[in-house]
Amino acid sequence: MAVIRDVMPAFDLLQPNSVVDAQKLLQQHGADAWVMAGGLDSFDWLKDRIKKPKVVVDLSGIEELRGVREAGGGIEIGAMTTLSEVVNSPLVKQRFGLLAQGAELAASPQIRNQGTLGGNVSQDARCWYYRAGWPCYRAGGNICYADTPEGRNREHAILHADRCVAVNPSDSAPALIALDAKFVMQTPKGERVVDAEDYFIGPEIDITRLHILKPGDLLTAIRIPSTWAGAKFYFEKVRDRNAWDFPLLNVASAMVVSNGVIERMRIAVNGAAARPLRLKNVEDAVRGKPANAATGEMAGKLAVQGAIPLQFNAYKIPLMRNLVKRAIGGVEEATWVS
């Protein structure tokens, strides 16, 4: 199956320098076009010769897609802003440190210098059966090789699996959901703005994509409102190698606490399902409760309700339970429960 080849399949490289031009090209070429941001996900696919687009639209020359700016009391981040720029942005660090934490834990410094925020939230699943080019559901086939008695599924989904059990690998996505970010897209019908959690879709809706972008659509910016600026943030990522790895699970939360009581909270996890999950039941359950280990314990149990482990990933259930617990009760107060 997949064999790394240094020579990519031939394609036309198109390098627009404005969003308008990019949109025209994407609409002109439709499903034949591949949108390339930082190229870190794209080059894997292309060099493995698993994806063979006729046209690659390289967004790196579009200046208007870069940068962090203040907008409407919050901030707007261009989709082509690199993760390093996000991490080092004073605007992000001062007001929305949660995103800076999440982005900083993605990959390695070199990758963060090249990888973009738009690319990080739009990257494809990392299931190796899918990446190896096997004809699984996500690749348009009729089987999930990971969800079998002997399939290698240690990194796969424990929640909301539907035929495919791959997970979303983004570190910035749960932070953006916790911050109530809005994703701005240009579509053939005009500008479309969706809540961060609605940008992602599971296999039950579309088994071949992790997000709602269709051919011809372009993610241009991510807006973070001021609603959660300066809240109490928590981000934790668990991975096999701390130097550089995709998350086994991560959790991001924004919490407003008054006199030790949780006034409001948003919390999301990733690595548990094919889309980052906003834990709305947890948010509702902890409102008005003290921000302590007992509340965290209750929230953790609530978070994993309905989880179904595969052959080799049952560890993710206590892991997720404890991450949620720590996000609420704090690391100092939380005790590890296996």
Add this chain to the structure above:
Amino acid sequence: MGFLEWATSPWGQHVPIHIAWFLIWVSAIAGLIFLMVHATYIRYFAKPRVFENNVSPLVAARIPERVPRHSLTARIFHWVMAAAMFTLLFTAFLPKVGVRFDWVTYHWIAGTVLTASILFHIIHASFFMDFWSIWPDRIDMRDARRRILRFFGKPAPPPDKFAKYPLENKLYHGAITVAGMSAIITGVFMMFRVRTIFFPRNPYLFSDMTWGLMYVLHGLAGVGLIALIMVHVYFGLRPEKRAITKSMIYGWMSKDFYLEEHDPARWPVADPAAPPSKNSEAKIEGVTDVG
């Protein structure tokens, strides 16, 4: 452009994975063309139907005003099956044409309902109904030949009136049986590939090639059903078939329609001991004009 989608399995086999989805449109357009051609033919070109008149006035007089056609059980089966079939078609094909929703769960639940209803129907039809009434018989074949010859202007005696079901109805039943059973049998096995309440997933139940062929057969049956269901609904709505459609709701058809279309010798409904029905004389007069 192939009719099937192919892939290379991890073992290097070139295997089919499913049908090409453009066949959805092929089937829908074919169904639509049939509808338009048939409607045009009936409206502008069809000659009045002529049947052999072999209904004796005595028999006709004993036909009840309301001729029972479908029992309550049969009607419930029909509409449950129809609801399941529509659910299956919409949940199968809407996502393929761009309407995104969580379709798999609804699909296998509807498939389960359809399977259960078909199993019931097989038992009910085999042991509690006239099993052979829906299958073409010798007279159907003879009359089909006569109708074709007369259609082309060749000399041939008029055909007999129909038994309980016209030949077209019987042929349609045969086609829907083949397509439906193909979809059901393959669908039951395909449930081993998704999480249901019935049995543990086992995607390795068959080889990749067998699975691929199963998906292909399921797909072909499914797209075939699109056209078949379109045709069925069309005939159900046609004015001259309305009495048959109403009988699937109320269970009976009128004596007039019965005598106009059906042969009491082939589909006996008269009670020999019953007295002639009300207004029978007038009806008999009308009946004799038909032939």
